[in-house]
Amino acid sequence: xxxxxxxxxxxxxxxxxxxxxxxxxxxxxxxxxxxxxxxxxxxxxxxxxxxxxxxxxxxxxxxxxxxxxxxxxxxxxxxxxxxxxxxxxxxxxxxxxxxxxxxxxxxxxxxxxxxxxxxxxxxxxxxxxxxxxxxxxxxxxxxxxxxxxxxxxxxxxxxxxxxxxxxxxxxxxxxxxxxxxxxxxxxxxxxxxxxxxxxxxxxxxxxxxxxxxxxxxxxxxxxxxxxxxxxxxxxxxxxxxxxxxxxxxxxxxxxxxxxxxxxxxxxxxxxxxxxxxxxxxxxxxxxxxxxxxxxxxxxxxxxxxxxxxxxxxxxxxxxx
Numbered sequence: 001x002x003x004x005x006x007x008x009x010x011x012x013x014x015x016x017x018x019x020x021x022x023x024x025x026x027x028x029x030x031x032x033x034x035x036x037x038x039x040x041x042x043x044x045x046x047x048x049x050x051x052x053x054x055x056x057x058x059x060x061x062x063x064x065x066x067x068x069x070x071x072x073x074x075x076x077x078x079x080x081x082x083x084x085x086x087x088x089x090x091x092x093x094x095x096x097x098x099x100x101x102x103x104x105x106x107x108x109x110x111x112x113x114x115x116x117x118x119x120x121x122x123x124x125x126x127x128x129x130x131x132x133x134x135x136x137x138x139x140x141x142x143x144x145x146x147x148x149x150x151x152x153x154x155x156x157x158x159x160x161x162x163x164x165x166x167x168x169x170x171x172x173x174x175x176x177x178x179x180x181x182x183x184x185x186x187x188x189x190x191x192x193x194x195x196x197x198x199x200x201x202x203x204x205x206x207x208x209x210x211x212x213x214x215x216x217x218x219x220x221x222x223x224x225x226x227x228x229x230x231x232x233x234x235x236x237x238x239x240x241x242x243x244x245x246x247x248x249x250x251x252x253x254x255x256x257x258x259x260x261x262x263x264x265x266x267x268x269x270x271x272x273x274x275x276x277x278x279x280x281x282x283x284x285x286x287x288x289x290x291x292x293x294x295x296x297x298x299x300x301x302x303x304x305x306x307x308x309x310x311x312x313x314x315x316x317x318x319x320x
Contacts (some may be wrong), residue, residue: 004276006097012253015139045084113297120285122137166218169250
């Protein structure tokens with residue numbers, strides 16, 4: 001290939017810039033031209049494309065968000081939208097694309113591959129919910145951000161002998177909640193993958209009260225059935241402990257990426273370009289058992305990601 005494109009799609013994640021940097025510099029080192037595509041598939045449809053140089057990705061590895069911007073693109077879900085994107089690729093001579101994003105972005109990459117534009121997906125989402133990979137870019141930074149915020153919240157929770165019910169992101173997955181909950185020593189963790197009604201949380205609080213604990217942190221994944229406000233109300237009504245709900249929100253998606261996210265993004269971006277340089281597309285980059293590998297995109301989209309049951313058991317055991 002002589003010219004490739006790179007885009008970021010879906011929700012932004014810390015480390016995306018490191019991945020873009022790796023893609024650009026790897027491709028340039030191979031003598032390829034790199035076209036940056038702004039605002040994901042929207043930019044591909046509308047021709048928001050520019051040639052990237054080595055200087056375009058200088059001083060971006062430490063920055064959160066994405067310098068290429070990102071957006072949802074309902075039009076790309078239609079055949080007409082995909083055809084427009086293919087026409088843009090032909091106009092700019094783009095022969096293959098590195099797509100950095102989540103499962104939704106992968107489906108777009110699959111559709112482009114079917115139309116003759118080879119694509120390689122790189123996993124970028126703080127939710128760590130992509131089934132084909134053990135790790136996604138942005139997950140470590142989001143965990144550290146959530147941990148730091150809960151640590152700060154703990155100060156006021158302890159000062160007032162309160163119960164803080166904290167919602168973390170994760171969409172329909174509880175990976176972020178589980179890891180954050182373990183890291184902050186939460187009394188209970190509620191995730192969509194494991195049934196855990198408020199009564200069980202209340203029993204856990206009462207048990208720890210008998211052990212002398214007077215303030216409590218409950219970490220809740222945003223995908224559970226009840227809102228944190230409702231959970232807090234039920235806890236307060238049953239225990240008499242003042243309970244406050246806190247939604248950490250999109251602040252978890254921002255900030256300087258951690259070492260792990262910068263390094264993983266760099267490895268994955270490099271691996272994606274290596275594939276395209278050999279004319280190989282319709283693949284996704286994955287982290288599996290300590291190694292960077294690649295899988296067929298169709299296989300990847302059909303895989304189911306197991307939840308860390310052992311981690312949840314450990315969390316429950318040591319929250320006393």
